[in-house]
Amino acid sequence: MPQSNTCVKTAEGQVAMATIPYPDQPGPGQAIIRTTLSTICGSDIHVVDDLPVPAGVPMGHEAVGVVEAVGAGVTAFKPGDRVISSCLLCCGTCGNCSEGQHSVCSSFNSPGNLLFGAQGEFFLVSGAQTTMAKIPDNLEDEQVLFASDIMSTGFAAIERAEIKAGDSVAVFAQGPVGLCATAGARALGAGLIIAVESIPERQAMAKRMGADIVVEPGEAVARIMALTGNRGVDIAVEALGHQVTFENACAVARLGGTVSSVGVYGRFPVLNLPTSGSFIHRKLVTTLCPIGTERLRRLMGMISGGKVDLRPLLTHSMKISETPAAYDMFRKRDGGVLKIALRP
Numbered sequence: 001m002p003q004s005n006t007c008v009k010t011a012e013g014q015v016a017m018a019t020i021p022y023p024d025q026p027g028p029g030q031a032i033i034r035t036t037l038s039t040i041c042g043s044d045i046h047v048v049d050d051l052p053v054p055a056g057v058p059m060g061h062e063a064v065g066v067v068e069a070v071g072a073g074v075t076a077f078k079p080g081d082r083v084i085s086s087c088l089l090c091c092g093t094c095g096n097c098s099e100g101q102h103s104v105c106s107s108f109n110s111p112g113n114l115l116f117g118a119q120g121e122f123f124l125v126s127g128a129q130t131t132m133a134k135i136p137d138n139l140e141d142e143q144v145l146f147a148s149d150i151m152s153t154g155f156a157a158i159e160r161a162e163i164k165a166g167d168s169v170a171v172f173a174q175g176p177v178g179l180c181a182t183a184g185a186r187a188l189g190a191g192l193i194i195a196v197e198s199i200p201e202r203q204a205m206a207k208r209m210g211a212d213i214v215v216e217p218g219e220a221v222a223r224i225m226a227l228t229g230n231r232g233v234d235i236a237v238e239a240l241g242h243q244v245t246f247e248n249a250c251a252v253a254r255l256g257g258t259v260s261s262v263g264v265y266g267r268f269p270v271l272n273l274p275t276s277g278s279f280i281h282r283k284l285v286t287t288l289c290p291i292g293t294e295r296l297r298r299l300m301g302m303i304s305g306g307k308v309d310l311r312p313l314l315t316h317s318m319k320i321s322e323t324p325a326a327y328d329m330f331r332k333r334d335g336g337v338l339k340i341a342l343r344p
Protein backbone atom coordinates (compact mmCIF):
# COMPACT_ATOMS: atom_id res chain seq x y z
CA MET A 1 0.00 0.00 0.00
CA PRO A 2 1.21 3.56 -0.69
CA GLN A 3 1.98 5.71 2.35
CA SER A 4 1.44 9.32 3.31
CA ASN A 5 3.34 11.41 5.84
CA THR A 6 0.38 12.90 7.71
CA CYS A 7 -0.27 14.75 10.97
CA VAL A 8 -2.27 12.54 13.37
CA LYS A 9 -3.82 13.06 16.81
CA THR A 10 -1.70 10.92 19.16
CA ALA A 11 -3.39 11.74 22.49
CA GLU A 12 -5.66 14.40 23.95
CA GLY A 13 -3.95 17.71 23.21
CA GLN A 14 -1.17 16.15 21.09
CA VAL A 15 -0.34 15.64 17.42
CA ALA A 16 2.66 14.15 15.60
CA MET A 17 3.64 13.23 12.05
CA ALA A 18 3.08 9.57 11.17
CA THR A 19 3.35 7.40 8.08
CA ILE A 20 -0.12 6.12 7.31
CA PRO A 21 -1.26 3.87 4.47
CA TYR A 22 -3.88 4.81 1.92
CA PRO A 23 -5.45 2.54 -0.69
CA ASP A 24 -3.87 2.00 -4.12
CA GLN A 25 -7.30 2.19 -5.64
CA PRO A 26 -9.95 4.32 -3.92
CA GLY A 27 -13.28 2.68 -3.10
CA PRO A 28 -16.62 3.55 -4.70
CA GLY A 29 -17.29 7.28 -4.51
CA GLN A 30 -13.81 8.07 -3.20
CA ALA A 31 -10.89 10.08 -4.55
CA ILE A 32 -7.25 10.22 -3.50
CA ILE A 33 -5.83 13.75 -3.53
CA ARG A 34 -2.15 14.78 -3.55
CA THR A 35 -2.08 17.84 -1.31
CA THR A 36 -0.65 21.05 -2.77
CA LEU A 37 -1.77 23.42 0.01
CA SER A 38 -3.28 22.78 3.44
CA THR A 39 -3.76 24.68 6.68
CA ILE A 40 -4.78 24.43 10.34
CA CYS A 41 -8.27 25.46 11.47
CA GLY A 42 -9.56 26.45 14.90
CA SER A 43 -11.74 23.35 14.85
CA ASP A 44 -8.60 21.18 14.51
CA ILE A 45 -7.67 22.47 17.95
CA HIS A 46 -11.11 21.43 19.22
CA VAL A 47 -10.67 17.98 17.62
CA VAL A 48 -7.32 17.54 19.39
CA ASP A 49 -8.23 19.12 22.74
CA ASP A 50 -11.96 18.92 23.53
CA LEU A 51 -13.88 16.65 21.18
CA PRO A 52 -14.31 12.89 21.70
CA VAL A 53 -12.25 12.00 18.63
CA PRO A 54 -10.02 8.94 19.18
CA ALA A 55 -6.22 9.06 19.01
CA GLY A 56 -4.87 7.88 15.66
CA VAL A 57 -7.15 9.88 13.39
CA PRO A 58 -5.36 11.80 10.63
CA MET A 59 -5.82 15.56 11.05
CA GLY A 60 -6.80 18.36 8.69
CA HIS A 61 -9.94 19.26 6.73
CA GLU A 62 -9.06 22.39 4.75
CA ALA A 63 -6.96 21.68 1.65
CA VAL A 64 -6.56 21.81 -2.10
CA GLY A 65 -4.66 19.41 -4.33
CA VAL A 66 -4.48 17.29 -7.44
CA VAL A 67 -6.51 14.14 -8.06
CA GLU A 68 -4.33 11.00 -8.01
CA ALA A 69 -7.06 8.40 -8.52
CA VAL A 70 -10.82 8.09 -8.38
CA GLY A 71 -13.08 5.19 -7.44
CA ALA A 72 -16.19 3.81 -9.13
CA GLY A 73 -18.95 6.34 -9.65
CA VAL A 74 -16.70 9.39 -9.51
CA THR A 75 -17.24 10.78 -13.00
CA ALA A 76 -16.84 14.53 -12.41
CA PHE A 77 -13.09 14.29 -11.72
CA LYS A 78 -10.10 12.51 -13.25
CA PRO A 79 -6.44 12.12 -12.29
CA GLY A 80 -4.56 15.39 -12.75
CA ASP A 81 -7.53 17.68 -12.00
CA ARG A 82 -6.84 20.52 -9.54
CA VAL A 83 -9.55 20.29 -6.91
CA ILE A 84 -10.76 21.73 -3.64
CA SER A 85 -12.61 19.59 -1.12
CA SER A 86 -15.21 20.88 1.29
CA CYS A 87 -14.28 20.37 4.95
CA LEU A 88 -17.32 18.13 5.49
CA LEU A 89 -18.25 15.14 3.34
CA CYS A 90 -21.61 14.77 1.59
CA CYS A 91 -23.21 12.02 -0.46
CA GLY A 92 -25.69 14.17 -2.38
CA THR A 93 -28.52 11.65 -2.03
CA CYS A 94 -29.44 11.12 1.65
CA GLY A 95 -32.46 12.87 3.14
CA ASN A 96 -30.49 15.86 4.43
CA CYS A 97 -28.54 16.26 1.17
CA SER A 98 -31.80 16.03 -0.80
CA GLU A 99 -33.09 18.94 1.28
CA GLY A 100 -29.99 20.96 0.37
CA GLN A 101 -28.52 20.54 3.87
CA HIS A 102 -25.28 18.95 2.69
CA SER A 103 -23.30 19.90 5.81
CA VAL A 104 -25.45 17.56 7.89
CA CYS A 105 -25.20 14.65 5.43
CA SER A 106 -25.96 11.43 7.30
CA SER A 107 -24.01 8.98 5.11
CA PHE A 108 -20.55 9.15 6.71
CA ASN A 109 -19.01 8.50 10.08
CA SER A 110 -15.40 9.58 9.85
CA PRO A 111 -16.25 10.40 12.86
CA GLY A 112 -19.10 12.70 11.96
CA ASN A 113 -18.85 13.74 8.33
CA LEU A 114 -15.71 15.81 8.87
CA LEU A 115 -12.93 15.34 6.30
CA PHE A 116 -9.85 13.92 8.02
CA GLY A 117 -6.25 13.70 6.82
CA ALA A 118 -5.83 16.89 4.77
CA GLN A 119 -2.66 17.76 6.74
CA GLY A 120 -0.76 15.06 4.87
CA GLU A 121 0.95 14.41 1.56
CA PHE A 122 -2.15 12.53 0.37
CA PHE A 123 -5.72 12.35 1.64
CA LEU A 124 -8.85 10.39 0.83
CA VAL A 125 -12.19 12.10 0.10
CA SER A 126 -15.37 10.04 0.38
CA GLY A 127 -18.44 11.33 -1.45
CA ALA A 128 -15.97 12.98 -3.81
CA GLN A 129 -18.48 13.51 -6.62
CA THR A 130 -20.52 16.00 -4.53
CA THR A 131 -17.93 17.09 -1.90
CA MET A 132 -15.24 18.42 -4.27
CA ALA A 133 -15.06 21.03 -7.02
CA LYS A 134 -12.57 21.70 -9.81
CA ILE A 135 -10.51 24.85 -9.31
CA PRO A 136 -10.81 27.22 -12.28
CA ASP A 137 -7.49 27.65 -14.14
CA ASN A 138 -7.38 31.38 -13.40
CA LEU A 139 -7.35 30.87 -9.62
CA GLU A 140 -4.33 29.97 -7.47
CA ASP A 141 -4.45 27.52 -4.58
CA GLU A 142 -3.94 30.38 -2.10
CA GLN A 143 -6.97 32.25 -3.43
CA VAL A 144 -9.43 29.39 -3.03
CA LEU A 145 -8.12 27.43 -0.02
CA PHE A 146 -10.51 29.01 2.50
CA ALA A 147 -13.60 28.25 0.40
CA SER A 148 -13.33 24.73 1.83
CA ASP A 149 -14.20 25.92 5.35
CA ILE A 150 -13.70 29.33 6.97
CA MET A 151 -14.83 31.47 4.03
CA SER A 152 -17.96 29.38 3.65
CA THR A 153 -18.62 29.51 7.40
CA GLY A 154 -17.95 33.23 7.77
CA PHE A 155 -20.07 34.15 4.75
CA ALA A 156 -22.84 31.82 5.96
CA ALA A 157 -22.92 33.65 9.30
CA ILE A 158 -24.07 36.68 7.30
CA GLU A 159 -26.26 34.80 4.81
CA ARG A 160 -28.13 32.87 7.52
CA ALA A 161 -28.90 36.21 9.18
CA GLU A 162 -30.69 37.10 5.90
CA ILE A 163 -28.73 40.31 5.33
CA LYS A 164 -30.43 43.16 3.53
CA ALA A 165 -28.55 45.85 1.59
CA GLY A 166 -27.31 48.48 4.00
CA ASP A 167 -27.63 46.39 7.16
CA SER A 168 -25.37 47.23 10.08
CA VAL A 169 -23.25 44.28 11.19
CA ALA A 170 -21.09 43.76 14.28
CA VAL A 171 -18.65 40.83 14.27
CA PHE A 172 -17.35 39.75 17.68
CA ALA A 173 -13.77 38.42 17.42
CA GLN A 174 -11.55 38.72 14.36
CA GLY A 175 -9.94 35.33 14.26
CA PRO A 176 -9.96 33.58 10.88
CA VAL A 177 -13.72 32.88 10.85
CA GLY A 178 -14.60 36.33 12.23
CA LEU A 179 -12.45 37.95 9.55
CA CYS A 180 -14.27 35.91 6.91
CA ALA A 181 -17.60 37.10 8.38
CA THR A 182 -16.33 40.68 8.12
CA ALA A 183 -15.28 40.09 4.50
CA GLY A 184 -18.65 38.42 3.88
CA ALA A 185 -20.55 41.37 5.35
CA ARG A 186 -18.77 43.70 2.94
CA ALA A 187 -19.18 41.41 -0.07
CA LEU A 188 -22.87 40.83 0.68
CA GLY A 189 -23.84 44.48 1.02
CA ALA A 190 -23.61 45.60 4.65
CA GLY A 191 -23.72 49.33 5.32
CA LEU A 192 -21.84 49.77 8.58
CA ILE A 193 -19.43 47.00 9.69
CA ILE A 194 -18.10 47.10 13.26
CA ALA A 195 -15.42 44.58 14.24
CA VAL A 196 -14.69 43.71 17.87
CA GLU A 197 -11.08 42.70 18.55
CA SER A 198 -8.19 43.47 20.91
CA ILE A 199 -5.12 42.04 19.10
CA PRO A 200 -3.50 44.83 17.01
CA GLU A 201 -2.64 42.62 13.99
CA ARG A 202 -6.21 41.34 13.88
CA GLN A 203 -7.62 44.85 14.24
CA ALA A 204 -5.58 45.90 11.20
CA MET A 205 -6.67 42.83 9.24
CA ALA A 206 -10.33 43.53 10.12
CA LYS A 207 -10.02 46.94 8.43
CA ARG A 208 -8.39 45.31 5.42
CA MET A 209 -11.27 42.80 5.19
CA GLY A 210 -13.90 45.55 5.26
CA ALA A 211 -14.55 46.73 8.84
CA ASP A 212 -15.40 50.43 9.02
CA ILE A 213 -14.71 50.67 12.74
CA VAL A 214 -12.84 48.38 15.14
CA VAL A 215 -13.68 48.48 18.85
CA GLU A 216 -12.07 46.88 21.91
CA PRO A 217 -14.00 43.96 23.49
CA GLY A 218 -14.27 45.64 26.90
CA GLU A 219 -16.10 48.64 25.51
CA ALA A 220 -17.82 46.90 22.58
CA VAL A 221 -21.42 47.02 23.81
CA ALA A 222 -21.31 50.70 24.78
CA ARG A 223 -19.48 51.72 21.58
CA ILE A 224 -21.78 49.74 19.28
CA MET A 225 -24.90 51.15 20.93
CA ALA A 226 -23.48 54.68 20.63
CA LEU A 227 -22.48 54.13 16.99
CA THR A 228 -26.01 52.97 16.12
CA GLY A 229 -27.85 55.75 17.99
CA ASN A 230 -28.76 53.26 20.73
CA ARG A 231 -30.70 51.13 18.26
CA GLY A 232 -28.29 48.22 18.02
CA VAL A 233 -27.09 46.45 14.89
CA ASP A 234 -29.21 44.50 12.41
CA ILE A 235 -26.84 41.52 12.62
CA ALA A 236 -24.53 40.60 15.51
CA VAL A 237 -22.11 37.75 14.74
CA GLU A 238 -20.46 35.71 17.50
CA ALA A 239 -17.25 34.18 16.11
CA LEU A 240 -15.28 33.16 19.20
CA GLY A 241 -17.32 30.55 21.06
CA HIS A 242 -17.35 32.15 24.52
CA GLN A 243 -20.26 32.98 26.81
CA VAL A 244 -19.25 36.63 27.18
CA THR A 245 -19.04 37.35 23.45
CA PHE A 246 -22.37 35.59 22.95
CA GLU A 247 -23.95 37.77 25.65
CA ASN A 248 -22.44 40.88 24.10
CA ALA A 249 -23.74 39.90 20.66
CA CYS A 250 -27.22 39.46 22.16
CA ALA A 251 -26.92 42.84 23.87
CA VAL A 252 -26.21 44.76 20.65
CA ALA A 253 -28.67 43.00 18.30
CA ARG A 254 -31.50 45.48 17.70
CA LEU A 255 -35.18 44.67 18.24
CA GLY A 256 -36.04 42.66 15.15
CA GLY A 257 -32.36 41.92 14.53
CA THR A 258 -30.43 38.66 14.39
CA VAL A 259 -27.76 37.08 16.56
CA SER A 260 -25.69 34.80 14.32
CA SER A 261 -23.50 32.36 16.22
CA VAL A 262 -20.64 30.59 14.44
CA GLY A 263 -18.17 30.24 17.33
CA VAL A 264 -17.47 26.66 18.43
CA TYR A 265 -18.34 26.41 22.15
CA GLY A 266 -16.17 23.32 22.51
CA ARG A 267 -15.13 23.84 26.13
CA PHE A 268 -18.55 24.96 27.34
CA PRO A 269 -21.26 22.33 27.76
CA VAL A 270 -23.91 25.00 28.39
CA LEU A 271 -24.53 28.35 26.74
CA ASN A 272 -26.77 30.72 28.71
CA LEU A 273 -29.16 33.03 26.92
CA PRO A 274 -28.99 36.40 28.70
CA THR A 275 -32.31 37.81 29.86
CA SER A 276 -31.13 40.90 31.72
CA GLY A 277 -33.15 43.70 30.18
CA SER A 278 -34.94 41.57 27.65
CA PHE A 279 -34.28 39.27 24.76
CA ILE A 280 -37.48 39.60 22.80
CA HIS A 281 -38.16 39.79 19.08
CA ARG A 282 -34.69 38.77 17.92
CA LYS A 283 -33.69 35.82 15.81
CA LEU A 284 -30.92 33.49 16.88
CA VAL A 285 -29.25 31.42 14.15
CA THR A 286 -26.38 28.96 14.29
CA THR A 287 -24.54 27.67 11.27
CA LEU A 288 -22.45 24.69 10.26
CA CYS A 289 -20.19 25.38 7.28
CA PRO A 290 -22.19 25.06 4.02
CA ILE A 291 -20.45 22.60 1.71
CA GLY A 292 -20.53 20.73 -1.56
CA THR A 293 -19.68 21.26 -5.21
CA GLU A 294 -22.24 23.99 -5.85
CA ARG A 295 -21.31 25.96 -2.73
CA LEU A 296 -17.63 25.79 -3.70
CA ARG A 297 -18.47 26.89 -7.24
CA ARG A 298 -20.34 29.96 -5.98
CA LEU A 299 -17.62 30.97 -3.52
CA MET A 300 -14.89 30.55 -6.15
CA GLY A 301 -17.06 32.67 -8.47
CA MET A 302 -16.92 35.52 -5.94
CA ILE A 303 -13.14 35.14 -5.68
CA SER A 304 -12.73 34.95 -9.45
CA GLY A 305 -14.88 38.06 -9.83
CA GLY A 306 -12.64 40.02 -7.48
CA LYS A 307 -15.36 40.46 -4.81
CA VAL A 308 -13.21 39.00 -2.06
CA ASP A 309 -9.52 38.22 -1.54
CA LEU A 310 -8.64 36.29 1.60
CA ARG A 311 -4.97 35.67 0.76
CA PRO A 312 -3.79 38.20 3.39
CA LEU A 313 -5.05 35.77 6.06
CA LEU A 314 -2.17 33.41 5.14
CA THR A 315 0.32 35.07 7.47
CA HIS A 316 2.82 32.19 7.74
CA SER A 317 4.15 29.37 5.58
CA MET A 318 5.59 26.00 6.68
CA LYS A 319 6.03 22.49 5.32
CA ILE A 320 3.41 19.77 5.85
CA SER A 321 6.15 17.82 7.66
CA GLU A 322 6.30 20.70 10.19
CA THR A 323 2.56 20.59 10.95
CA PRO A 324 2.95 19.72 14.67
CA ALA A 325 5.14 22.83 15.18
CA ALA A 326 2.57 24.82 13.23
CA TYR A 327 -0.11 23.65 15.71
CA ASP A 328 1.97 25.10 18.56
CA MET A 329 2.32 28.41 16.77
CA PHE A 330 -1.39 28.51 15.85
CA ARG A 331 -2.46 27.62 19.39
CA LYS A 332 -0.31 30.33 21.00
CA ARG A 333 -1.19 32.89 18.28
CA ASP A 334 2.55 33.59 18.04
CA GLY A 335 3.81 36.35 15.77
CA GLY A 336 0.43 37.63 14.62
CA VAL A 337 -0.45 34.24 13.17
CA LEU A 338 -3.85 33.92 11.51
CA LYS A 339 -3.55 31.04 9.04
CA ILE A 340 -0.48 28.98 8.24
CA ALA A 341 0.05 27.75 4.68
CA LEU A 342 1.24 24.12 4.81
CA ARG A 343 2.95 22.97 1.61
CA PRO A 344 4.57 19.66 0.56
Ligand SMILES: [Zn+2]
Pocket (backbone or CB within 6 Å): 041, 042, 043, 044, 061, 062, 087, 149, 150
Ligand atom coordinates in the same frame (compact mmCIF):
# COMPACT_ATOMS: atom_id res chain seq x y z
ZN1 LIG B 1 -12.42 24.00 10.20
Ligand SMILES: [Zn+2]
Pocket (backbone or CB within 6 Å): 090, 091, 092, 093, 094, 095, 096, 097, 098, 104, 105, 106, 107
Ligand atom coordinates in the same frame (compact mmCIF):
# COMPACT_ATOMS: atom_id res chain seq x y z
ZN1 LIG C 1 -25.90 13.00 2.20
